[in-house]
Amino acid sequence: MAAHKLCMIPGPIEFHEDVLQAMATPATSHVAPNFIPALGESIELLRQILFTSGQPFIIAGSGTLGWDMTACNLIEAGEDVLVCNSGYFGDRFGECMETYGAKVTHLRVPIGESPQLAAVAAALKSKKYKAITITHVDTSTGVLSDIKGIADIVRKESPETLVVVDGVCSVGSEEIRMDAWGIDVVVTASQKALGAPPGLCVMGVSTRAIEVFKTRKTPVANYYANWNRWLPIMNAYEARKPSYFATPAVQNVYALHVSLKQIVAQGVEKRFALHKEASLKAKKFIHDLGLKLVPTSLEHAANGMSAVYYPEGVAATDLLPKLAAHGIVAAGGLHVEIAPKYFRIGHMGISVTEPERGHLDATLNALKISLAECGYKGAL
Amino acid sequence: MAAHKLCMIPGPIEFHEDVLQAMATPATSHVAPNFIPALGESIELLRQILFTSGQPFIIAGSGTLGWDMTACNLIEAGEDVLVCNSGYFGDRFGECMETYGAKVTHLRVPIGESPQLAAVAAALKSKKYKAITITHVDTSTGVLSDIKGIADIVRKESPETLVVVDGVCSVGSEEIRMDAWGIDVVVTASQKALGAPPGLCVMGVSTRAIEVFKTRKTPVANYYANWNRWLPIMNAYEARKPSYFATPAVQNVYALHVSLKQIVAQGVEKRFALHKEASLKAKKFIHDLGLKLVPTSLEHAANGMSAVYYPEGVAATDLLPKLAAHGIVAAGGLHVEIAPKYFRIGHMGISVTEPERGHLDATLNALKISLAECGYKGAL
Numbered sequence: 001m002a003a004h005k006l007c008m009i010p011g012p013i014e015f016h017e018d019v020l021q022a023m024a025t026p027a028t029s030h031v032a033p034n035f036i037p038a039l040g041e042s043i044e045l046l047r048q049i050l051f052t053s054g055q056p057f058i059i060a061g062s063g064t065l066g067w068d069m070t071a072c073n074l075i076e077a078g079e080d081v082l083v084c085n086s087g088y089f090g091d092r093f094g095e096c097m098e099t100y101g102a103k104v105t106h107l108r109v110p111i112g113e114s115p116q117l118a119a120v121a122a123a124l125k126s127k128k129y130k131a132i133t134i135t136h137v138d139t140s141t142g143v144l145s146d147i148k149g150i151a152d153i154v155r156k157e158s159p160e161t162l163v164v165v166d167g168v169c170s171v172g173s174e175e176i177r178m179d180a181w182g183i184d185v186v187v188t189a190s191q192k193a194l195g196a197p198p199g200l201c202v203m204g205v206s207t208r209a210i211e212v213f214k215t216r217k218t219p220v221a222n223y224y225a226n227w228n229r230w231l232p233i234m235n236a237y238e239a240r241k242p243s244y245f246a247t248p249a250v251q252n253v254y255a256l257h258v259s260l261k262q263i264v265a266q267g268v269e270k271r272f273a274l275h276k277e278a279s280l281k282a283k284k285f286i287h288d289l290g291l292k293l294v295p296t297s298l299e300h301a302a303n304g305m306s307a308v309y310y311p312e313g314v315a316a317t318d319l320l321p322k323l324a325a326h327g328i329v330a331a332g333g334l335h336v337e338i339a340p341k342y343f344r345i346g347h348m349g350i351s352v353t354e355p356e357r358g359h360l361d362a363t364l365n366a367l368k369i370s371l372a373e374c375g376y377k378g379a380l
Numbered sequence: 381m382a383a384h385k386l387c388m389i390p391g392p393i394e395f396h397e398d399v400l401q402a403m404a405t406p407a408t409s410h411v412a413p414n415f416i417p418a419l420g421e422s423i424e425l426l427r428q429i430l431f432t433s434g435q436p437f438i439i440a441g442s443g444t445l446g447w448d449m450t451a452c453n454l455i456e457a458g459e460d461v462l463v464c465n466s467g468y469f470g471d472r473f474g475e476c477m478e479t480y481g482a483k484v485t486h487l488r489v490p491i492g493e494s495p496q497l498a499a500v501a502a503a504l505k506s507k508k509y510k511a512i513t514i515t516h517v518d519t520s521t522g523v524l525s526d527i528k529g530i531a532d533i534v535r536k537e538s539p540e541t542l543v544v545v546d547g548v549c550s551v552g553s554e555e556i557r558m559d560a561w562g563i564d565v566v567v568t569a570s571q572k573a574l575g576a577p578p579g580l581c582v583m584g585v586s587t588r589a590i591e592v593f594k595t596r597k598t599p600v601a602n603y604y605a606n607w608n609r610w611l612p613i614m615n616a617y618e619a620r621k622p623s624y625f626a627t628p629a630v631q632n633v634y635a636l637h638v639s640l641k642q643i644v645a646q647g648v649e650k651r652f653a654l655h656k657e658a659s660l661k662a663k664k665f666i667h668d669l670g671l672k673l674v675p676t677s678l679e680h681a682a683n684g685m686s687a688v689y690y691p692e693g694v695a696a697t698d699l700l701p702k703l704a705a706h707g708i709v710a711a712g713g714l715h716v717e718i719a720p721k722y723f724r725i726g727h728m729g730i731s732v733t734e735p736e737r738g739h740l741d742a743t744l745n746a747l748k749i750s751l752a753e754c755g756y757k758g759a760l
Contacts (some may be wrong), residue, residue, distance in 0.1 A: 007407035012630060014407045023631055024404040027387035027394045029709050030578065060579050061441040061604065062626035068604045096603040191627060198410065199440050199579045199629030221601055223476035224441065224448045244714075246442035247571060249579030249632070250392060251403055329409050334624075 009331040010305035010346040011192035022254040031242035038257040039237040045260035050204040052178035057203040060249040063168040063189030065201040067096040072222035077101025079130035084115040088140035114300035124157040131162040136170035140334040142307030173275040173304030184209040195259035195349040199252040278352035279303040290378035304348040322370035389711040390685035390726040391572035402634040411622035418637040419617040425640035430584040432558035437583040440629040443548040443569030445581040447476040452602040457481025459510035464495040468520035494680035504537040511542040516550035520714040522687030553655040553684030564589040575639035575729040579632040658732035659683040670758035684728040702750035
């Protein structure tokens with residue numbers, strides 16, 4: 001195998017050695033006494049990380065599956081959903097909602113902006129929404145949405161509206177307090193700031209949302225994603241009892257378990273602070289190089305990643321291969337309207353919680369050198 | 381970690397060391413030049429293993445997700461589906477079909493029997509079915525269905541009916557020739573005879589079924605499982621180009637890739653023969669002990685597993701812990717009507733293709749000793 005390049009994209013991120021070792025756990029039955037506690041305890045640890053007394057789910061699949069889980073279990077055909085749309089992932093979550101019969105209204109913001117609280121309040125006044133979705137960090141733009149502020153407004157203007165957060169690129173790097181802030185659903189995945197390899201859809205669902213689910217009038221129009229099948233399974237594993245609906249991704253769960261234990265052991269608050277610190281460092285470096293972030297203000301820029309416009313005269317086809325030659329894997333643009341104009345760097349997980357690894361410094365230094373190699377004057 | 385017990389259940393199975401090492405591949409972008417060929421080549425290898433020129437899919441999720449993929453993409457609401465039901469998994473696949481609006485007719489057989497060709501022919505004469513589903517090996521009973529025979533009858537009686545095989549517990553251990561036999565869909569998962577850890581839904585879909593999909597009249601009522609989203613992704617990876625819909629389970633794909641290469645290198649025909657040989661050995665040993673298989677005849681008993689009734693006076697609570705104490709993990713019963721009366725042993729993958737590992741011998745010896753410890757006279 002070629003030498004490992006640092007994976008500094010906004011997920012998958014670099015994994016701790018103990019997490020990788022858990023991925024190589026020998027064959028283990030999904031109902032074995034040495035597997036059940038790994039899944040059971042992971043459910044408990046997620047409650048601590050999401051600050052909720054609600055119901056976590058850990059299911060084999062990508063983060064995208066969490067959108068289906070939200071839509072098919074909580075929305076009934078014909079119900080209205082308000083999508084706070086700050087980029088690519090807002091569009092997609094909206095499409096997923098429509099697949100299950102939701103009538104979707106998009107509250108779009110210009111690229112680089114985050115949803116305005118006044119606009120959310122106005123939208124909530126105009127119509128009764130079953131749910132509002134917010135992309136906490138839109139991985140396509142690095143924009144951070146104010147989920148606490150939006151949840152406050154929902155509770156004031158339309159208390160029954162479910163607050164759904166797409167936290168795929170935020171859980172583990174951005175502050176989320178489900179119960180205190182009144183958030184009903186958080187969708188995420190294993191491979192971003194939760195620090196494990198991809199392959200698991202991870203969710204937190206409030207007790208209130210579970211009640212809404214239990215009183216739905218129409219059947220759930222999905223088999224694999226149906227909470228009626230998964231609730232007894234999650235409850236059984238948490239009670240340390242074997243149970244079966246579909247075979248869990250045993251090794252991935254072992255790996256997630258190791259990472260969740262590390263996160264809670266270091267302290268969730270400490271983790272938020274370290275991500276903020278690393279992000280400020282990255283963004284100052286980027287600013288000092290004369291580069292411009294996609295988010296229009298630091299106030300609504302994500303702490304786990306940076307989306308950065310190429311400077312004049314530098315193209316994607318130039319910069320990314322040069323970064324790779326210096327051992328750093330960064331990502332290109334994803335937002336369709338500006339994709340060729342910007343790149344993205346992830347700074348999550350062990351790359352920032354264990355700064356002694358030097359991942360971020362190596363990345364920023366490689367960025368400067370690569371820009372200089374591209375002939376960018378600001379880096380000389 | 382405690383000493384590893386041999387995982388001799390009907391999946392997950394024991395993994396090759398190289399497969400496990402691939403699970404511990406360091407963080408790699410899902411669009412990295414060193415990942416794309418692993419997924420692309422896995423798609424090509426699956427064509428060889430399934431003997432098809434059709435379209436394989438490799439998606440993060442459990443095998444169960446493959447049922448949703450089949451139902452939501454190929455069946456439209458109101459269409460009739462015939463389920464050849466040889467146990468637990470027939471019931472479940474039927475429920476999944478109904479979730480997507482299918483009108484399901486179950487062709488049930490008594491426990492331990494396989495579907496009769498004459499009954500299938502009669503059912504096909506009575507109604508026009510969009511699809512027929514067959515559980516190739518019902519993991520709950522160890523019954524092997526004659527998918528070649530059934531496909532022949534379908535092609536004769538109702539040529540447009542899609543032949544859907546639940547091959548979760550058969551792909552890699554039982555002979556399947558999709559194109560030659562006229563099979564349209566094979567659903568499987570990574571953790572059985574394909575020899576990789578759980579976490580991937582794996583499918584093969586015939587060119588004919590893809591055409592049926594492309595001409596469907598109603599939209600696909602699922603977002604994550606929608607082939608419209610996955611077909612371009614599978615095509616892109618096979619063409620060695622990056623593409624994105626949902627993040628693949630990178631490490632699991634690396635592991636599957638290693639295992640698929642091993643399977644093709646050893647030869648698929650050879651693999652079938654080795655599974656048959658191991659199965660005969662296991663079943664003769666079981667017979668000589670005076671135990672009875674759940675399948676009523678060797679003719680329709682699976683080659684990758686054995687479902688065995690406990691002898692008089694021996695209970696699940698006695699035998700399984702004793703086997704575990706001897707280092708062998710076996711599985712209890714799963715078919716609701718007889719669950720406490722039988723147990724299941726898997727003999728798939730490296731445990732039979734590399735007999736020098738001694739897995740099967742160790743399992744059978746432990747079975748004999750454990751039965752004797754339970755006071756079973758036939759084992760003394």
